[in-house]
Amino acid sequence: MADHPPRDRTPPAPPAGAGQDLQKMSERLREVISSLRSEQQRLASEAATPVPSRSAPPETGELERRRLASELALAREAITHASVERDRLRARVDELEAEQRRLSDDYVAAQERTTELAQLFVALERLHGGRSRADVVAAVxxxxxxxxxxxxxxLFERNGDSLDLLKAFGVDPGPIHTVAVGEGIIGRTAATGAAxxxxxxxxxxxCDPELSACIPLRAGDATVGAIAIWRLLGHKPVLDEQDHAVFDLLSAHAGLALTLRAPRDARGRERA
Structure with missing residues (x-):
């Protein structure tokens, strides 16, 4: 029997490129398996999650009520703040209106006072600008x-111990034609030099109940006469501080003007 050579049992070499194909197929299988697992997990999760009902759960309703209550509280707080601010603005408007009325009244009073001072200035010019005693008396x-x-x-002029009437307007001159110095309010004014x-x-x-004021007339330190004033006009119920200032001006300027225009004798001396 003839000897046969041993048979070569080595598997044949795979064809070229077969390894790369197997690797790609393996990767593809892994991707499919991963996708299947993800899908399985999703389905399992959906199966475990209960289907929500159409009505909101109690927790959601409670949260909504709390939110609305909070918004309502904020709205009420805003309304309260707005009301307080409105009241403050109204009070400020009332203050401004009162201030406007006060300023308007002050302006009217100032205008009236300006008119009176203008009249007084013109009258004082007449006191010192008059050429005669009659002009001075008319200015007073x-x-x-x-x-x-x-x-x-x-209007009285002092003559020793008495006061002689120079001019009376609106009163009966008979009872007051001559007044003794120191007698009654008129005579006391001449004696003391105080209004x-x-x-x-x-x-x-x-005291005459209708007498409103009596003003001394001065020339320097001497009292040279007096002005007596009886009832006031209807629009003038009382004498105020402005009238007191007018009296001071009359006391100084009218007395001096009368003295400067007093009758004189042939030697230029003032007659008694």
Missing amino acids: QEIVINVVGSEELA WIAGRDPAPEA
């Missing part, structure tokens, strides 16, 4: 009527 009368507000007055004003100064027992 104009001031008392237009500025003070009385159409009942008398008497009703409502400000105490009245003596025998």
Whole structure:
């Protein structure tokens, strides 16, 4: 029997490129397996999750109520703040309106005072610009009527121990033609050199109830006469501080103007 050579049992070499194909197929299988697992997990998750009902769960309704309550509280707080701010603005408007009325009243009063001062200035010019005693007396009368507000007055000039009437307007001159210095309010004004004003100064027992004021007329330190003022006009119920200032001006300027225009003798001396 003839000897046969041993048979080669080595498997044949795979064809070229077979390894790469197997690798790609393996990767593809792994991707498919991974996708299947993900799908399985999703289905399992959906199966475990209960289907929500159409009505909101109690927790969701409670949260919504809390949200609405919070918004309502904020809205109420905003309304309260707006009301407080509105009241503050209204109070401020009331203050501004009151201030406007006060300024308007002050402006009107200032205008009236300016008019009175203008009249007083013109009258004072007449006091010092008049050429005669009659001009001075007329200027005094104009001031008392237009500025003070009385159409009942008398102007006196001192003559020793008595006061002689120079001019009476709106009153009976008979009882006051001559007044003794120191007698009654008129005579006391000439004696003391101090003005008497009703409502400000105490009245003596025998005082004329219709007398409103009596003003001394001065020339330097001497009292040379007096102005008596009786009832005031209807629009002037009382004498105020402005009238007191007018009286001070009359006391100084009218007395001086009368003295400068006093009658003189042949030697240029003032007659008694």
